[in-house]
Amino acid sequence: MTLTPGTKLGPYEHNHRPSNVTIICVATFPITTAATLRRIQRLQTVTLVWMTFEAAFSLWAAWKARSPALLAFGGDSAIELLSAAVVLWRFRSASAEHAERTAARTAGALLILLAVYVILASVLSLRGYVEPKSSYLGIGVLVAAALIMPWLARQKRRLSAETGSAALRADATESALCAYLSIIALAGITLHAVWQLQWADPVAALAITPLVLYEARETLRGKPCGCC
Numbered sequence: 001m002t003l004t005p006g007t008k009l010g011p012y013e014h015n016h017r018p019s020n021v022t023i024i025c026v027a028t029f030p031i032t033t034a035a036t037l038r039r040i041q042r043l044q045t046v047t048l049v050w051m052t053f054e055a056a057f058s059l060w061a062a063w064k065a066r067s068p069a070l071l072a073f074g075g076d077s078a079i080e081l082l083s084a085a086v087v088l089w090r091f092r093s094a095s096a097e098h099a100e101r102t103a104a105r106t107a108g109a110l111l112i113l114l115a116v117y118v119i120l121a122s123v124l125s126l127r128g129y130v131e132p133k134s135s136y137l138g139i140g141v142l143v144a145a146a147l148i149m150p151w152l153a154r155q156k157r158r159l160s161a162e163t164g165s166a167a168l169r170a171d172a173t174e175s176a177l178c179a180y181l182s183i184i185a186l187a188g189i190t191l192h193a194v195w196q197l198q199w200a201d202p203v204a205a206l207a208i209t210p211l212v213l214y215e216a217r218e219t220l221r222g223k224p225c226g227c228c
């Protein structure tokens with residue numbers, strides 16, 4: 001006898017299930033309505049526009065100020081830009097299941113790349129290879145990111161739950177991490193400017209890398225089937 005998802009067993013069947021019973025778990029993708037699809041596409045378009053601005057100005061400020069914290073944040077912004085483009089492609093593709101798997105793998109790989117990038121930038125800062133300077137442009141971008149990115153992350157998480165998309169979940173994680181990094185970088189720049197504590201921002205950035213790697217692993221594995 002074979003049971004498929006949705007088959008209900010009574011108390012007797014649960015306790016006396018024959019040994020030849022096989023439960024088949026089939027991964028399914030929730031049906032995405034046209035309205036939800038439009039919301040996702042609009043949200044990803046907004047993300048692309050903002051991340052283009054954020055990456056360009058933060059990397060420019062990092063080069064001018066020689067700031068590792070701004071450099072790490074700018075690198076994260078560039079990766080988030082790529083991730084948003086991948087997810088937008090996923091929800092514009094005709095083959096949703098194939099696009100979801102490809103987008104999830106790509107988004108997971110980008111999360112790993114982000115973790116490696118943050119670690120390298122933090123180590124360089126801790127070893128004192130760069131002496132950062134104050135940057136008002138950088139501070140402005142960081143403040144704006146700290147306000148905008150949490151909202152984007154919340155919207156993406158909600159839509160990820162509605163669609164069952166691991167790729168969109170990863171993109172939501174990257175948006176949230178971008179917000180965390182903006183706060184960390186802002187705190188690091190402030191501490192360096194006021195108390196000359198050069199180690200503050202790289203140490204804080206290193207502290208969040210386990211979360212990045214955990215989310216990368218979950219994304220590469222895909223969203224688990226609810227019947228398993």
